[in-house]
Amino acid sequence: MARRRQLYEGKAKILFEGPEPGTLVQYFKDDATAFNAQKKGTITGKGVLNNRISEYLMTRLAEIGVPTHFIRRLNMREQLIREVEIIPLEVVVRNVAAGSLSSRLGIPEGQRLPRSIIEYYYKNDQLGDPMVAEEHITCFGWASTQDLDDMVALTLRVNDFLTGLFLGVGITLVDFKLEFGRLWENEEMRIVLADEISPDNCRLWDAKTGEKMDKDRFRRDLGKVEEGYQEVARRLGILPEAGPRDMTGPESMQ
Numbered sequence: 235m236a237r238r239r240q241l242y243e244g245k246a247k248i249l250f251e252g253p254e255p256g257t258l259v260q261y262f263k264d265d266a267t268a269f270n271a272q273k274k275g276t277i278t279g280k281g282v283l284n285n286r287i288s289e290y291l292m293t294r295l296a297e298i299g300v301p302t303h304f305i306r307r308l309n310m311r312e313q314l315i316r317e318v319e320i321i322p323l324e325v326v327v328r329n330v331a332a333g334s335l336s337s338r339l340g341i342p343e344g345q346r347l348p349r350s351i352i353e354y355y356y357k358n359d360q361l362g363d364p365m366v367a368e369e370h371i372t373c374f375g376w377a378s379t380q381d382l383d384d385m386v387a388l389t390l391r392v393n394d395f396l397t398g399l400f401l402g403v404g405i406t407l408v409d410f411k412l413e414f415g416r417l418w419e420n421e422e423m424r425i426v427l428a429d430e431i432s433p434d435n436c437r438l439w440d441a442k443t444g445e446k447m448d449k450d451r452f453r454r455d456l457g458k459v460e461e462g463y464q465e466v467a468r469r470l471g472i473l474p475e476a477g478p479r480d481m482t483g484p485e486s487m488q
């Protein structure tokens with residue numbers, strides 16, 4: 235079969251032209267980067283796990299009425315998605331202090347926040363994804379006030395739902411990053427959840443021991459990186475059926 239046309243290659247994913255107009259194929263790589271790509275590596279089986287975890291979480295979210303770009307998983311490493319116009323913002327939600335919040339403001343890592351915080355970062359690798367305020371976003375036209383209202387409402391629903399879902403399997407959802415896109419249908423525009431939701435862009439800690447099960451294991455050289463991602467999938471009850479052997483299997487199968 236002829237390989238599909240590649241449209242974009244990012245740090246962890248590749249986008250191919252989809253089988254029908256308005257669709258794309260999202261391919262999950264094992265490549266991992268951190269600190270604005272200054273640290274690079276491979277996490278064996280990460281792409282397979284993130285594809286499955288993101289499918290699961292996006293499907294659960296769609297069931298409660300959160301619109302997403304996800305259509306269906308095609309194989310171990312690929313999923314079919316709707317083509318959207320990506321809004322150039324990373325929307326970060328925090329429930330517990332960690333990462334850049336702790337380092338910038340001196341709030342001890344692990345301190346539960348009195349209420350959830352939403353932050354915006356401008357998606358621009360050259361600038362290192364700087365944090366921005368609503369003022370910058372509307373002033374430079376990255377999103378309108380209405381877009382932002384929609385994004386905040388969706389983000390809060392996603393946070394409430396995922397916090398409960400993860401707590402149910404003994405995991406604290408510390409923080410995570412979302413991306414949104416504009417989807418046009420019959421001249422009408424809707425904001426939908428895009429990108430992925432996986433241990434690459436969530437901080438997930440064991441609710442009892444505080445052990446990290448996310449990309450911080452890679453960022454901070456904590457070891458057992460693959461095991462952390464696998465444990466998240468295992469607790470969600472979605473570890474690929476053939477077990478870890480499946481993770482290094484054929485890169486693409488139809």
Ligand code: UDP
Pocket residue numbers: 269324326332333334335363409410411434435436437449
């Ligand atoms: N995050 C992400 N992509 C980024 C930056 C952050 O997915 O480019 C996620 C990260 O995994 C964490 C949350 O957003 O779950 C908050 O990240 P933080 O601002 O603490 O940045 P970090 O210290 O991880 O660079």
